[in-house]
Structures are given as structure tokens and as C-alpha cells.
Amino acid sequence: MNIAFWIISAVAVLGAVLAVTLRNLVHCVLALILFFIGIAAHYFLLHADFLGTVQILIYVGAVAILILFAIMLTHNVTGTDGPRELLGLKWWSGAAIAAMLAVVLTRAIQGDKLAAALPAGDRAQSSVAEIGKALVGGWVVPLEAIAVLLTAALIGAVVIALEEIRKSR
Amino acid sequence: MNIPLGHYLILAAILFAIGLAGALTRKNAIIVLMGIEVMFNSAILNLVAFWHYKHFAVPTAQLFAMFSIGIAAAESAIGLALVIAVYRHYKSVDVDEMRALKG
Amino acid sequence: METLYPLLHATFANLPDWAVRVAAFLIPIAFIFAVYPAIFALTTLVERKALGRIQNRYGPNRVGIFGILQPLADGLKILVKEDIVPRVADKFTHFLAPVLIVVPGLLVYLVVPIAPGLVAVDLKIGVLFALAVGTMSVIALFMAGWASRNKFSLLGAVRAVAQVVSYEVPTVMAGVAVIMAAGSLSTLTIVERQSGGVLNISNWYVFRPWGLVGFVLFVIGGLAESARCPFDLPEAESELIGGYHTEYSGFKFALFQMGEYLAGMAMAGVTVTLFLGGYLGPGSGTGLIGRLIAMLWFFGKLAGMIALNIWIRGTWPRLRVDQLMGFAWKILLPLALVNIVAVGFWHFLTPRPVAWMVTTVWLVVWVVVLTKCNASAHLEKREYRYV
Numbered sequence: 001m002n003i004a005f006w007i008i009s010a011v012a013v014l015g016a017v018l019a020v021t022l023r024n025l026v027h028c029v030l031a032l033i034l035f036f037i038g039i040a041a042h043y044f045l046l047h048a049d050f051l052g053t054v055q056i057l058i059y060v061g062a063v064a065i066l067i068l069f070a071i072m073l074t075h076n077v078t079g080t081d082g083p084r085e086l087l088g089l090k091w092w093s094g095a096a097i098a099a100m101l102a103v104v105l106t107r108a109i110q111g112d113k114l115a116a117a118l119p120a121g122d123r124a125q126s127s128v129a130e131i132g133k134a135l136v137g138g139w140v141v142p143l144e145a146i147a148v149l150l151t152a153a154l155i156g157a158v159v160i161a162l163e164e165i166r167k168s169r
Numbered sequence: 170m171n172i173p174l175g176h177y178l179i180l181a182a183i184l185f186a187i188g189l190a191g192a193l194t195r196k197n198a199i200i201v202l203m204g205i206e207v208m209f210n211s212a213i214l215n216l217v218a219f220w221h222y223k224h225f226a227v228p229t230a231q232l233f234a235m236f237s238i239g240i241a242a243a244e245s246a247i248g249l250a251l252v253i254a255v256y257r258h259y260k261s262v263d264v265d266e267m268r269a270l271k272g
Numbered sequence: 273m274e275t276l277y278p279l280l281h282a283t284f285a286n287l288p289d290w291a292v293r294v295a296a297f298l299i300p301i302a303f304i305f306a307v308y309p310a311i312f313a314l315t316t317l318v319e320r321k322a323l324g325r326i327q328n329r330y331g332p333n334r335v336g337i338f339g340i341l342q343p344l345a346d347g348l349k350i351l352v353k354e355d356i357v358p359r360v361a362d363k364f365t366h367f368l369a370p371v372l373i374v375v376p377g378l379l380v381y382l383v384v385p386i387a388p389g390l391v392a393v394d395l396k397i398g399v400l401f402a403l404a405v406g407t408m409s410v411i412a413l414f415m416a417g418w419a420s421r422n423k424f425s426l427l428g429a430v431r432a433v434a435q436v437v438s439y440e441v442p443t444v445m446a447g448v449a450v451i452m453a454a455g456s457l458s459t460l461t462i463v464e465r466q467s468g469g470v471l472n473i474s475n476w477y478v479f480r481p482w483g484l485v486g487f488v489l490f491v492i493g494g495l496a497e498s499a500r501c502p503f504d505l506p507e508a509e510s511e512l513i514g515g516y517h518t519e520y521s522g523f524k525f526a527l528f529q530m531g532e533y534l535a536g537m538a539m540a541g542v543t544v545t546l547f548l549g550g551y552l553g554p555g556s557g558t559g560l561i562g563r564l565i566a567m568l569w570f571f572g573k574l575a576g577m578i579a580l581n582i583w584i585r586g587t588w589p590r591l592r593v594d595q596l597m598g599f600a601w602k603i604l605l606p607l608a609l610v611n612i613v614a615v616g617f618w619h620f621l622t623p624r625p626v627a628w629m630v631t632t633v634w635l636v637v638w639v640v641v642l643t644k645c646n647a648s649a650h651l652e653k654r655e656y657r658y659v
Contacts, residue, residue, distance in 0.1 A: 005172050009180050016184050016207050020191025020200065026365060026418055032203050033411060039210050046221040051231050053400045054238060061407030061440075063206065063242050065433060068414050070199055070249040072426070074256040094193035102186035106179050115175030117222045124225030128397060128457055131228045139232050146239050153243035157250035 004045060012038030025071045033064050047124045050131055177218035184211035198252045198262045202245060209241040300392035304381045311574075312533045313343035319582045326586035353522040358421060361519065365419035370524040372412035373531030379405045380538035383459050387551050387566040388558050391460055398459040399451060402542050403444050406497060409535060410436050413516055416528070420519035428515025431505055431593055436497050438600040443493030445608035446486040449615045450477055450546045463550035472556065476549035481631045482614040485639075487547040489608055491580070494539030496600070498532055501585035505593055540577035548573050602646050610638040 015035030022028045036059040043052035109115050135143050184207060191204030213234050220230030256262050317339060321331030332339035357366055383398040385391035395401050410433050417429020454462040469475030477483035496503040505515075517528045544550060556566030591599065614631045621627040 002172060005176070012180075013183065013187070016187040016191075019207065020187060020195065020204050024362070025197065025199065026362065026415070028200060028203060030365070030368075030415070032206065035207065036210065039214055042214060043217055046217055047225075048217050048220070048231055048234075049395075049397050050400070051217060051234055053397055053404045054235055057400075057404040057407060058238055058242050059206075059210075061404065061410065062437070063245055065410055065414065065437065066246060066249055067199060067203065068411075068418075069430075069433075070252055072418070072430070073253050074199070074262050091194045095190050097193060098186040098190035101189060102183055105182035105185075109175050109178045109182065112175075115173060115178055117174040118171055119174075120221055120225045124221045126225075126228055126231060131231055134228050134232055139229075142232070142236055146236055150239060150243055153246055157246045160247070160250040161253045 008038055008041045008045065012042065025075065026068070029064060029067050029071065032067070033060055036060050036064065047120075047122075048126050050126060050128050174218060174222045177222075178215060181211045181215040181218065184208075184214070196263050196265050198255070198264050198267075199249070201264060202248045202252070205248075206241065206245060209237070213237050213241075300382075300390075304378065304392060308378070308381055308534065308537065309530070311537065312530060313347070315533060315537070315578055315582075316346065316529075317342050318578075319585070322579075322582045323586045326583075347526070350526040351523055355522040355524065356519075358519050360421050362419040362421070365415045366519075367524075369412050369416035369419060370520065370527035370531065372415065373409055374527055374534065376405045376407075376409040376412075377531050377534030377538050380535075380542065384538070384541040384545055385460050385463055385550055386570045387563040388464075388556065389460070390563065390567075394458060394460055397457045399447055399457050399462070399542075399546070402459075402538075403440075403447060406535070406539070407436075407440055409497075409531070412531075416520070417516040420516075422519055425516050425518050428518070432499055432516055434593075435499065435503060435505065435596060435600075438597055439493045439496035439503075439604070442489050442600060442604035442608040443497065445605070445612060446489035446493065447542075447546060449482055449486045449608075449611045452612065452615045453477065453480075453482070453619065459545050459550075463545060463552065466549040467552050471554045472552045473549070473554070476547065476552070478547045478549075480618065481628065481635050482611050482618055483547055485607065485611050485614070485635055487543070489604060489611070490539075490543050490547065491577075492604065494536070494543060495581065495584065496596075498536035498539060500532070500536055500581060502588040502591050503596060505590060505596065536581060537574070537578060540581065541574055543577055544570065544573045548577075598646070603642050606642055607638065610635065 012035055015031050015033075015038055018031035019028050019035055022031060036055065040052045040055040040060075043049075043055055188204045188207030188211060191207065192201045193204075195201055195204070216230055216234050216237070220234075224230060252262055255267060259266060317332070320342070321333075321339065324331030332342040335341040335345045357363065380402045382392040383395055383402050391398075413432045413436065414429050417425045417427075417432070420426075450462060451457055454465040456462065456465075466475050466477055473479075478487045495501075499505075517525060520528060551566035551570040553565070553569035553572075556562055556569055614635050617634060618627050618631050621630055
């Protein structure tokens, strides 16, 4: 089962790297979808089945479509891209900062005793029933707050994206 | 499967760094938002790894993760709406050209 | 697989354990790959004949007796056609889109049970998996429209994506009503909860008030999600030339058709599982004969749902895009939410006749209110300009 972890991690890292380095925007989104599916596979491996399905439903089914629509609306419709930013100072400095962050975090994790914990295996079962009971039991206030937040985001996004049409009339 | 917790944390750290590199280096605003999504997902993966290894008795971390996914989706919706609105004004999504607030 | 593995282990006890496991894993997948595309081929023929009879003509009847070899002829013709890719198309995406349309359609069959205990994978979150995977076909639609670099294709793809995403919401909520009533997300458990009753039939969820409304919602949502008539605006020939599959020819076009039909049949299969009692019917039990009868019932019900889809396609006109979106958001979504409340009433009101009455009255009131609120105003007298 170890091999599953390494394969899925390789897929996720490949997806993330391609998503931020490819030139064609639509190919970037496809790589991002691969990344999302890799993360969902990790959730399934960690025995969080419901969360993995929610990840696919929300990220692959909605956020990726949103990004594709945004690309379509802010781009030449035929999909030509501008000149690629060459390997200039900006690229190297950004990559160096990210690499330093990765190194610092890895050293911090390796030096920690907590990181040697072994997996809980089959003891970590998640049942949808207990998630549901927790949602409407002790966690009902965050649930309602999220509902209000999503409504506000929906109305806000529509207002922001519509405004120019009203102004130009 | 005997992968220690450290492996998951290091994987999440690497993914976070990749997302950060994307958000810092690219000049297309939409790819910056995609880098932010990668960072969000790596943080939530970190959370779920801790749930599996340490606190698997209660489903609290899964609720936390679901709320975070919901908030991330709302944030990306607003971010993309802003990008569309800015595109209408500047006719480009290049982040280097949006310097009206500078100086 | 849970029944298959002990059965194989008992019969072929001299084979190594890993071989039995692999066989128990491969047999359901081979079954899915063999049976459902065969049903698809038969459906194309039946649909053309049925549409022909509805339109007062014969369908294809040249190729065999009653045209029975027509799918074979179609397949052969499509395979030898030239595969044209536009020069400015995005080659990678253009190639990947037909593949990605077929995959979600096939994945849904993994959780549809065809006999007691015989389901390819018994997931604890079966229904959620089916619905989540169904949403993945949206990406393929958009990719197909975008990669063709054709404005009509893009318009068709945008309409298809808007339609699928809008109709997903009432579909999922209609499924939620069934999940609430059955108390589990696993498809086997949902079918088992519909057993018992008169002739194994009267406990089907379609015969409950909330189940009937949910069934109608799910059927409409299933039609819209696989872009079939009356929701086939994305591929309407009279409006968009071909919509998102304009620039595809040859085998890729066949893959698009296969993906669309497989998705439609998958939604029909999930409808049968959730509302029509899956494989239940008089005579379905757990012995060998019982399982065969259960399989006959399941495929019979699936054929009935496919026939309903074909009938609807042949008789109803196509919806305009604003009518389509208004229908989803203004009528179906509130009705789905009202349905969920109705299941709550059903669950908590204890004397059964009271529960029936309250639920029925609640649903009827809301259906009347929603249709009255959304009825278009009186039609004004038409003004002709060039008379």
C-alpha cells in the first residue's frame, strides 16, 4: 500500500507543477484538475471518503469550470497566448523564495518528534452519519455562517462582474 | 500502509511551495489564482493528514476541511469576478499592468 | 464483488489467492464493458425505429430484418471515416475531450446494483460517488467546445456547461430526499430498504408522495444532464450546426454519441435504483434463480426508463435557453427543497395516514404555487411587422 502513496503523490506534484508552469491557459486548468483528483485520491487513502467525494464535487465540478469560464471571458476567444515570461529575475526570485520555504518547512518537519507518528489504519473510519450529526449538532453555527458567506459571495460575484455592463449603457 | 505522518507534511509543504512559486512568478492573474487554489488544497491536505494520524475519533477535522473547501470556492469565485471586472477596464489580465494604486 | 469473491474462492479453491481476487475484481468490470455498450448499440437502433414510428415513417429497415444489423453498419462506417482535426485546433485538448466524455458515463455503472449483492463496488458513499462522477463530464464538454476554435462550438459548449451545472442542483437534491428516507448513501442499502410490501412492489419510493415528485425531478434532471431532448440545445442542428461536436468526425464523433447515450443510460440506471426499487420485483430473491429474476427485473426497468426517454425525445419540442435556465432555477430547485421538507414530515409524523395526507397536501400546494408564480403573463396579440 505504500506504493499507492508515492504514485498518488507523484500525480499530485506533477499536476501542481504543470498547473503553474504551462504556457497555454487551458492546459494549465487541465493540470490543475489532475492535481485536484490527486488530492481527492489522497483523501480516499486517508479514509476520509466523504471529504474526497466533496473535493471532486466542488473543485473538479465547480471551481475548475469557474476558472475555465473566467479564461474564456478574459481572453481572446481563439486562445492565443502572449509571449511567455522568460527566465528573468522575477522567475528566479519567485522560485528561490518558494524553494527556501520548502526547505525550511521540511527541516522543521523532520526535526519534530510528532512527525514520526504511524498511520491509524482502519481505526480511522469516517461515517457520513456522524459527520451529519456533528454538522447539525454541535457545529450548526459554522454551518449557517458558511451558508451566509456563500450567499454573500454569490451576490457579490454577480454584482462585481455585472457592474460594467450597467455603467456602459 | 506505514507512511509516517512526516511524509504527508512534507508533501503538503512541497505542494504549498509550488503553489507559492506559481502565485509569485506568473503574470497572468488567473494563474495566480490557480496557485492560490493549490496552496489552499495543500493546507487542507495537511489538516486531513493530522486527522487520520492523531484525532480520528471525532469527525471535527473533516468538518473543518469541508468549511475550508467551501470558503476557498467562495474566494475563488470572488477573485475571478474581480479579474473579469478588471479585464473590462484594463483590457488585459496582466498583473504587472495593474499599477494604478502605486505611488 | 463481495458475493463474487467467496463464490469464486469456493469453486476454484486450487488457484492462488491473488488470482481469485483479481478475477473477482475483473469479472464485474468485464460485465460492465460488455453489457452496457451492447445496450447502447441496441438503444441507437431502437431509438431510430421508435422515433421513425412516432414521426409516421419506418426507421432503418434495410440492413437486416427490421434493421437489426444497423448498429453494426453504423459502427463500421464510423470507423473507416477520415479523422479530420482542424489545423488551428488545440491538438491535445481536441484529442482528450471525447475520451473524457465516455469515462464518467462508465464510472457510474460501478455503483448500480443489478441483483441482490451483485454490485461492482459496494461503496459506503455510492450515490454521492455516482453524482460526483457525473459532474466530471462537464469539463469534457467545455474542452470539446474550446479546442475546436470555432465560435459555434464554443457557444454550444457554454450552453451545455450552463445547462448541466444548473440541472445538477435539483437532481442532487431529489437524490438527497431518497437518501434521507433510506438513511444510507450506499445503493445496495437503498434498494434493500425498498423491499417488502405487496409483491415487492408497493414499497418502491416512487409510490410515495415525495418519491413521485423526486422521481419526476430526477428524470428531468437526468435528461438535462445528458443533453437529451427536450434539453438538447447544445447540439441542436438547426441552431448551432453541431454545437460542441461540430469539428469532430469519425471515431471521435462516435465516442461523443457513446458518451452521451451512456450518461443517459447511467442516469436511468441510478433513477431505477433510487426510485423504482432497483432489482426488486415479485420473485427476486437471493438464490441463483432469484438473482436471475432480479437481473431480469432490473434490465426490464432500465429498458422502460430508456423507452420513456425515447418517447419524450420524440414528442416534446426543444426548450429555449432562457426557458431552460428559468425552469431549473425557478421551478425545479424550490420544488426539490420543498421535497426535502416533505421527507422530513413523512419521517416524523407517526400515524401513517396522517403522514400521507400532510405530505401530499404540502407537495400539491407548493406545485400549484410554483407553477402559478412562474406562469408567463398572458400572451399579447402578436404584431406582425411586414404584413
